[in-house]
Amino acid sequence: MGAASHVGAVRALNEDACLAAKHLAVVADGMGGHARGDVASRLTIDAFRPLAGRHDLSADDVRRSVVAANAALLADARANPEHDGMGTTLTGIALIDHFGSPHWLVFNVGDSRVYRLSDTGIRLLTHDHSEVQELVDAGRLTDEQARIHPLRNIVTRSLGSDPAPEVDVWIFPPAAGDTFLLCSDGLTNELDDATILQIGRDSASPESGAARLVAAAVEAGGRDNVTAVLVRLPDTELADDTALATTGPRARFLEDER
Template sequence: MPGLVLRVGAATDTGRVRSLNEDSALAEGGIFVVADGMGGHAAGEVASGIVVETMRELATRNELTADDITRQLVLANQRILAAVDAHPEDKGMGTTATGLALVTAGGADHWAVFNVGDSRVYRSIGGILTQVTVDHSEVQELVEAGVITREEARVHPARNVVTRSLGTDYAYQPDVWVLPPYAGERFVICSDGLTNELPDERVREILHQHPEPQIAAEELVRAAVEAGGRDNVTVVVVNLDGAMGEDLSVTSPRASGEDTAPRRQLSDKE
């Protein structure tokens, strides 16, 4: 993306309740990942670490596609399963994986947003914050069915039950959205330790108050811990600095047969 500058910040905290931080994060090259491990007794930390190390292998490649991201997540799932085979005591470990990668689509730079589980990616353009990813969780299914509201989902007793994760034989398929870059946009990649403590409006306020990505990441984590800190909290903030509002796609990816539309319109999740 000529003439534009990527700036990134990352922060994490174990929180007030947990004794171990099972989250892992990556911000390297053009790939940014947050993985929230599950399984306890350090097994969750192992699973999330496998995801980060597997995705790090993409950071040195000169050119990526959305399919490369999907294949690497499938590989991470296979490696977690292999680790469990080698260490049966870790059976049941798994992890979410969500993030953002700079990819090529139709000969132009695009973002690939990906997700497995209930960690999230948000996109902020012109001060408007939108959740890009869709949670793979029981409460999200209840929200979509109209049984509960988004606000009720944040405190629902089943809010931590995910319907997809890495570390399984059957429920690891990632969602991937390919988006054209937009000068001045910002992304927040986070574990649910952030979103279970802070409503979206509070996330938006903190982003607005702190344009520097490292400070924004630190302040988001601090606010989540102060609000309760019942889980590990990890945040990566990515800024694409440039003239606000300029759409940077050069050619139409649809002309090449690649689908670059989000699976759901972003406005549907505001």
Template sequence: MTDDPALPDARTPAPRLKVGAATDVGRVREHNEDAAIAEGVVFAVADGMGGHAAGEVASGIAVDTLREIAGRAPLSVEDLEQQLDAANRRILGAVHEQPERRGMGTTVTGVALVSVGGTDHWAVFNVGDSRVYRWLDGTLSQVTVDHSEVQEMISAGVITPDEARTHPLRNVVTRSLGTDAQHQPDVWVIPPYPGERFVICSDGLTNELDDRDLRELLQEHPDAQQAAEQLVREAVVAGGRDNVTVVVVNLEGEPPEDTVTSPREADERTAPRDVEEK
């Protein structure tokens, strides 16, 4: 799982951060349309859509665009949002240059270290149905909200999360990069806590493993690289029906006694958007 071109060269951007990354094409797909970055202060996964190598192009553009700000210090939330907007415009430009790639797009989700009021914070961002989970003091929580048809039905009480896992519309996303207007990211800004971990993943992981599986595997594998590799491995063993990509970010240190487990949402933009299918 370490020879795939979609796998980033995971580098430790600061002494307190330990980072791991892994990816696998899975058992069904011929190409890996996922891409990831784990460099500097930016950690993200993009899940391309469009087929015929177009998905690979879109996810690659998203990751390459984020790479341009990975070494920037200080990085602001506005910098991050502007770069995601630039990635969207570049994907649209690539389609304009090669119309046969019309319809290609990508999800993108991740975390970035940003400066807010002169201090470090995490900016968790998301477009689409790839996810960011946060492990803190033994509790695993999903930070991002899926932009998907099934999530809208869950929120409306029409179906349960368990039913969503096998629903025929489970692969239909309502927001993505590669659209004229429906690409706005959700962004949450939360303070860092020593001992916390983030799991950034494409839906190839969460379609195969549930939150309990993720929690158990994280408990068993405190090392970031080992955790990323094992999460991907277990998803492939469980079915591997899609590409699977995982980035794990550990913030080293002991958590303070007053550690909280739920992030403070600084910006809420989770309204339903136009529909695209991966």
């Protein structure tokens, strides 16, 4: 794994946070401005740190961390009224044990994204929870129009809400050579898919790829904080089964803890 984050060329504060650990990567893009979106993203990442380095992750471990993150934001806002209104997106990928075999678990709340990069192209695995995505889904905007629409930064789901938001989840088997990109919208608002694919796929290492992606986004304008995490699965004896077994959005993912 490799991770990079930058405040960008315009903002004074980096409200993004990320975690790149064995079998787990997470990106959070804080919101709230003076309500301290940086606190929201940091608290969210902190909720996932106990999973770092573990080789026995399960979907339930991820679920509990999402619940803990949302609860931490609500508790902090109660203790610090000036933080009322803060929130954060959350997206991540974990290599979990699923019925006795390794599977990828991709999860998402908000408009940070997970992409799959391969020799055949770039594929967006997550679905944005945003005003512009709803307009795209309704056929009222094209993807290109959504990139510059004035509502593009308004999310419809985020952590820090009560009740907790629904989390979209996808579970699918790994394939040798899998490469994934997790990123905040500060990257996708500046770089097109072709550029993301070229840099992410062709970089010598995940570390250099993440750094190059962030640098390219800042150079292209850097109008927001920019964060990228690249995840590569080395060539192994894993079955080459690349079909996505979609299980999200799953309203029951957080049901037991509400």
